[in-house]
Amino acid sequence: MAHRIAEDGKLEDVGKLQLFIHTLFARSEPTILRILDRMMESDLFRGRGRPILLFMRERLDFLPRGEVVSTQRAKDFLDALSNSGDSKIIVGPCVCQEALGRREGTLIKELTVLYGTEVYERAKGDEGGIRVISSAEAKGLLDRLREEGCIPTFYACLQSTGWMVVICNCDGKVCLPKRAHQLLGGVLSPGPDIISLSTDGCRGCNRCVERCSFGANRLVNGRVVFDPDRCYGCGLCVSTCPTKARRLVERRGRAKLYYPIAFVAKYGSRAAGDGERP
Known part of the structure; x- marks a missing residue:
């Protein structure tokens, strides 16, 4: 049975119309990505034509939008999924890498869940490079x-929230939503956690600066300055961080x-939190 998540964290059946519409989108998604990629890489649309991209971002709000989470948050969700009755x-392959013909690290890394599993089985079939994996395998992959x-x-x-279908593991070079967000904003949202930094423990090694994809860290006079925004x-x-000067706290x-x-709190193996915190 194909499910979505209700407001109270319970599972609800998804109707045939929604499955049909989303399956059509999944089949056309590679073409959409290629078109958007060409537009984003065009000098015209990065210059005078940029308002067109901004207009499209606002008008195509029915397309998937993303929320960044920590690895532990994602694993907490998988634990909840295992206990929910729809595990x-x-x-499958990263749709951006496949559609754009570019590789960056691991290819098989897109995790599809809930009603999305039926959508992608319909859309991709036996030759789509997808397979069912256990929760333990998925957490190891994360x-x-x-x-x-x-x-x-x-x-x-x-x-x-209820129509959440996929956990992408986005890189900074190929992932189109990530690049679109860097160019236009409004595609990705901050997640439920934020960094808490102990400046006394920071030794200015610069690793966090290199690791951050959103420019939240910068090195000034040998010390890291953190921008929570x-x-x-x-x-x-x-x-x-080699000195454990950082931890995640709830935003x-x-x-x-x-x-x-609500779903993780209802079905999770423990209270929703982040194991990366001390």
Whole structure:
């Protein structure tokens, strides 16, 4: 049975119309990505034509939008999924790498869940390079991708938590939504966590600066200056910091977005939190 997540964290059946519409989108997604990539790389659209891209970003708000989370948050969700009655997980090739014919690190890294598993089985079939994996395999993959510098990103359709369908592990060079966000903004959102930095513990090694994809860290006079307004809460710098001067804490005053906190709290193996915190 294909499911979405209701507001209270319970699972609801997805109707045939939604499955049909999303399957059509999944089949056309590679073509859409190639068109958008050409537009973004065009001097015209990066210059005088940039307002057209901004207009499209606003008008195509039914397309998947992403929320950045930490690896542990993603693993907490997979634990909840295992206990929910809809534990099926499909892994397949990164759609951006396949569609654009570019490679950056691991190719098989896109995790599809909930009603998205039925959508992608319909859209890609037996030759789509997808397969069912266990929760343990998926969590192991997330750990390896963190070391690779990939950022877990929860994507939802219709800008709704309930229609969350895929956990992409975005890189900084090929991933089109990531590049579109850097160019235009408004495609990715900060997640439920933010960095807390102990300046006394920081020795200015510069690793967090190199690791951060959002420019939240910069080196000034041998010490790292952290900008909380640029932190998306991916936690990559936490796993990199040799002195453990960083940890993730919950972001205050944050509106609920795509990461299904109520679902994780309801079905998770432990209270939703982040194991990367001390």
